Amino acid sequence: MTYLLAVDSSISGPDSVSRPLVAEFADSWCAAGPDRSVVSRDLAANPVPHLTTAGLHYAEVLRRPHESVDPAAADLQRELIDEVAGAAAVVIGAPMYNWSIPSTLKTWLDHLHVLGVTTSSDDQPGRLQGIPAVVVSPRGLAYDDSDPGQAGGRPHGACDREDSGRIDGHGRDERGRRLHARRASACGRRTRPRQ
Ligand SMILES: Cc1cc2nc3c(=O)[nH]c(=O)nc-3n(C[C@H](O)[C@H](O)[C@H](O)COP(=O)(O)O)c2cc1C
Structure with missing residues (x-):
């Protein structure tokens, strides 16, 4: 058999x-x-x-x-x-x-x-x-620009809570992008030479 x-x-x-x-x-x-x-x-x-x-x-x-x-x-x-x-x-x-x-x-x-x-x-x-x-191998979220619904599953689990948002193609959610932007500008301020 x-x-x-x-x-x-x-x-x-x-x-x-x-x-x-x-x-x-x-x-x-x-x-x-x-x-x-x-x-x-x-x-x-x-x-x-x-x-x-x-x-x-x-x-x-x-x-x-x-x-x-x-x-x-x-x-x-x-x-x-x-x-x-x-x-x-x-x-x-x-x-x-x-x-x-x-x-x-x-x-x-x-x-x-x-x-x-x-x-x-x-x-x-x-x-x-x-x-x-x-x-x-299903997953809950899309990691590119496609519709999450086409990525093999619905948003689910730890990553779909309203306060965490959708993970984008770079693996960062909206809050992550805002945080990243703030860090980038803070970093820019630190490194910008004095006028
Ligand atoms: C503990 C846990 C962790 C998860 N982590 C992720 C993740 O990192 N990325 C993601 O896209 N989906 C994540 N999900 C969602 C699952 O991948 C999705 O629901 C998938 O359909 C799960 O397959 P299953 O229903 O057969 O368990 C997670 C779900 C659970 C329960």
């Missing part, structure tokens, strides 16, 4: 924009061929723990003697890597949270990026090489 790994990280539950898109992708993927199934990993409902030792970033043979790794943590990391390695494809819901991805998704990625295991070397490819991945 071939499976698609569907990863969700949105904390917005039924209001989520990324979750239905991930689900729609998964449904289409399943419908495109026989013997296809979906394995779901919900990082919001079941977050994986942070790495607690640098040893988990390296294959066992590359670890330094003092980098002891808790066997349970190593088992979990192996499970996460095997889950991706066994997938025919991966779809990842990765909404923009504070100009980045949800921290739960970052932690999952930290587990997957292991030097000497999932990275390629001269003689062999990394374990995850060649697995196609689709990333669904």
Whole structure:
């Protein structure tokens, strides 16, 4: 049985924009061929723990003697890597949270990026090489001059409060632009030579 790994990280539950898109992708993927199934990993409902030792970033043979790794943590990391390695494809819901991805998704990625295991070397490819991945990444605001409604989502969350305004193409909202202008003129006054 071939499976698609569907990863969700949105904390917005039924209001989520990324979750239905991930689900729609998964449904289409399943419908495109026989013997296809979906394995779901919900990082919001079941977050994986942070790495607690640098040893988990390296294959066992590359670890330094003092980098002891808790066997349970190593088992979990192996499970996460095997889950991706066994997938025919991966779809990842990765909404923009504070100009980045949800921290739960970052932690999952930290587990997957292991030097000497999932990275390629001269003689062999990394374990995850060649697995196609689709990333669904909605965000609440536009970061250019386009309509926010066309940027993949409605204004939402910390950035759409009335007092913060719309973030423009340079990542500054209206108040930010006013502040920036004041700073520029204050700076100009300080540096202007005396007449
Ligand atoms: C904690 C949090 C942080 C957010 N930070 C940003 C941001 O930095 N920029 C932005 O454009 N939208 C931001 N948003 C809005 C989301 O990106 C937007 O609502 C998106 O649709 C979220 O996907 P989801 O509904 O699947 O969670 C944030 C939302 C939340 C909940």
